Each structure stands twice: as structure tokens, then as C-alpha cells.
Amino acid sequence: MSTTSAGLRRTAARRPAIRPTWCCSFSLDPQTPQSKPYSPISKPPSLTSRRILSPGRVSPIDSDPIDTDPIQDLQEKRLSSVEESRDGGSFRGFRVRLKGREGDVVILSEKEKEMICENSEVFRGLIGGMDLNRGFEIELDGLEGLEGFKATIGLMREKNQNEMRWLAKIGVSGAIEILEVSFSIRYERGVTACLKYLEAVPWTENEEEKLKILLKTYSFDKTLTQDILSRLYAASLTSSDNLVVPLIRSVTKGPNSKSRKELHSLMNGILSSSSMYQKDIAMPNKEGIYDLCHSILDSLLVLFKEEQPSAERISQQLENLHWLSEILIEKQIGEEFINLWINQGELISIHEIASPMVRYELSRVSATIFISLGRGKIHINGEKRFEFFNSWFGPMLVDFGWLRRCPKGLDMRMLEESIGQALLTLAMQQQLKFFMEWFRVFSERGRECPNLTRAFQVWWRRSFVRSVGQS
The missing domain is CATH 1.25.40 (Serine Threonine Protein Phosphatase 5, Tetratricopeptide repeat)
Structure with a gap:
């Protein structure tokens, strides 16, 4: 429909003005409970519920039951009025006038009227109830936009x-x-x-x-x-939880490091508590994730025992283990992972003799746990905290320099602070043991070792400086 507004005004000017003496209003009360969408194959529209008052309006009468044909809801929303010429001789037939919310108006041509009456049950029903020997105008008012209606006619x-x-x-x-x-x-x-x-x-x-x-x-x-x-909608998929472990397993087996990083980010987004992907955040199957952890640890032992251990393959497996530990801790189901990591006595023994270029990746996994303990993200009892420090504090002291050179996204300052904070959660006598070990390594290696001076100062104050009022 390419008719311009100016063209519409000229067309209207050539025809006699419509002087309405009575009007047929098809509006319904917006609160009418019968206002319900209908099926495209419903029965043709019925006009039996309207009563002509002349002069005046056709409107629902409170005392009479209203036909509940759903077409009335459409007329309430779409149809403004049907008007008749006063003398009945101005023009014969009917006009269709479309009026948008912005006030723009389009009057359908004769061909468009024929087309819409031929294709639309609503318009056929309306015209079927009119005396076409007299002139009528049908106005559809308050349309959100005329483009959709014009496109429909197109x-x-x-x-x-x-x-x-x-x-x-x-x-x-x-x-x-x-x-x-x-x-x-x-x-x-x-x-x-x-x-x-x-x-x-x-x-x-x-x-x-x-x-x-x-x-x-x-x-x-x-x-x-x-x-x-x-x-x-996926009718057969009631939950995303069952998909999480198979997807994670696919990522851990992927040989391409760049692809793995992208998929890590994708899965982290899906599993995140602020996920944009779903309202109910996916919860990975705990047993499935721990099965993957055991499988990776078994692979690591095999790789470390090879004559010439592959640094690339070891790094890939430890990267996967580090990622799984982050998922478990983020989902607050990581306590068992700490127990699992504490009990890796064979890996700790291998760490003592392995090349620094290979072994330091083990401490990347420990770093996740140190940060979680130091920031209060995971809660285990004092005995388990001591066992963790007893197993992995020494390796962290000697690997810290390598982690600083190859952080791979690890926040080294946060790690340094978290080690000190986590150490201060142990019993005072236990803290002394690890601070003595740190003094020895730090004096030899300097900044190749984490700087725990602030944590040591806290321990010293708590141990020897008497507070006010203490005898």
C-alpha cells in the first residue's frame, strides 16, 4: 500500500462527507471474562449479540446474555466503529479506514477491500450483517503500527x-x-x-x-x-544437570588448548550463579565430576612415570584438574576434592624429583585451594587444613617463582595474601612449624618464594604481645 497521506486527503475530498447519524460500536468491556483468543478454525463470527438503537449505538445490554464468540475480543481491541451516511445516498457499499496510534490514517482502495473481505473471516462476518445499499465506514483504531496490517494485505x-x-x-x-x-x-x-x-x-x-x-x-x-x-522448547529435556558432566568430559579430552579455553569459558558461564543462560542454574553431578578427577589423577601418575615425561600432556591434564577443582569449589561441593588432593602421596613424592618445568603445574591446583581457604570460600575442619598444609605448603614455596613467571591467569598477589590468611586459621603451634619453614626458604630464594611477612607479624603479635588489660 503506497498511498500517501496527501493522496488520502485528496481522495476523501472528492467524495461527499459522511455525516453519521448513528454508529455501531462493537467495543466490549476490557474486563469481560470472555475475552479469550480463538482458534483459526473457529466458527464464523456471530453478530446476534448486538442490538441496533437508532439514533444511538449498538452495545451489549446488561440485562441480556452476551454471545461469547471470541470475535468480540478482537472487535474490542481492533474495531472502533461502523458509521452510516445520514441520507444513505452519499456512497454505497463501505469504506475501510485504518488508524494508527500515532494518528496516521490509511483508507483501503476498492481492490484492497475486496481482497481483505475475500481472505478475512472477520470482515466477511462484518459485511454480511450490513445493508450494502447504504454507505458504511469501518474504522480500525489504535493500531500499534499500520505496517503490519499493510504487509498482511500485501x-x-x-x-x-x-x-x-x-x-x-x-x-x-x-x-x-x-x-x-x-x-x-x-x-x-x-x-x-x-x-x-x-x-x-x-x-x-x-x-x-x-x-x-x-x-x-x-x-x-x-x-x-x-x-x-x-x-x-525441548520436551524431553527436563533438566540441564544430566548434560553437564558429558560436556565437561568432552572438554577435558580435547587436544586443542585454544578450543579448551573457549569451552572452559562457555561452561563457566553456563554454571555461573549469575548465568544469563537460564533461570535455574545447572548443578553438575557431583559423582560424575569426582570420577573425572580420579581418572585425571590416574593419567598423571602414568605420565610422570614415563622415561621422558611429556610436559605438554602433563600440563593439559593438570589444567583440566585445576578447572574441575574451580567448578567444585564454586558449587560448594569441593570439600572432598581437598581430601583427594591431600592423599596424593605418590604425586608429592614425584614432585620432589621431577623437573621444575613439569612439577610446578601441580602447585597450580594447590593454589586454587589456598585461595579458597584464605578467602573463606570453602570450609573444612582444622585437622584437614593442617594436613593440606603439611602436604602441599612445601611444594608451593619452591614452585611459587615458576607460577609467577607463568601465571596463566592466576592472580599471584591474591595467592600470596591467601596463603598467609589460610595459614593463620591453623592452631598457633601449627603455624609456628610452617612459618619456620617459610623463613628458611624465603631467606634462600627471596621473591621466588611467597612473601608472608604480614601473616608472620600477626602470628608474632598474637603469640608474644600482651593486649591491654592482660596480666
């Missing part, structure tokens, strides 16, 4: 074999608008064509949301919408 012009090509030019957003209009005026061919097109093309996230809202708002025939609904 679709009516197309033959069946051209509909998909025509909709492809309009695009997904346009097709969704046409679908809503087609459903509202009961243009069944338009509904079918739009649903067929929308099922076959990709959607943006915004278009997907619009489509979801539309399908929830209106009661479409399920046989027409089942293919689209199968793209929107």
Missing part, C-alpha cells in the same frame, strides 16, 4: 507458491507482525504461511522472545505450531 496479493519468497523479503520481525494480524482477522492462509516461514529460518534472540509471547498470547492450532514449538 501477502494476500501473492499466490501460494510465492508466499515464502515474499515473506523472506519482509524478514522474521515482519512475518511475526503479519502472523499476529492474520490471526486477529482470521486470515488462515496468512497464519499458515507465516508459521511455515518462521519455522524454516533462524531467529535473533529478540525475535525469539516476540515469537514466544505471541504463541502464548493466542491459541494457535497445535498442528500448525508444533514444529516451531519443538525449536523453542
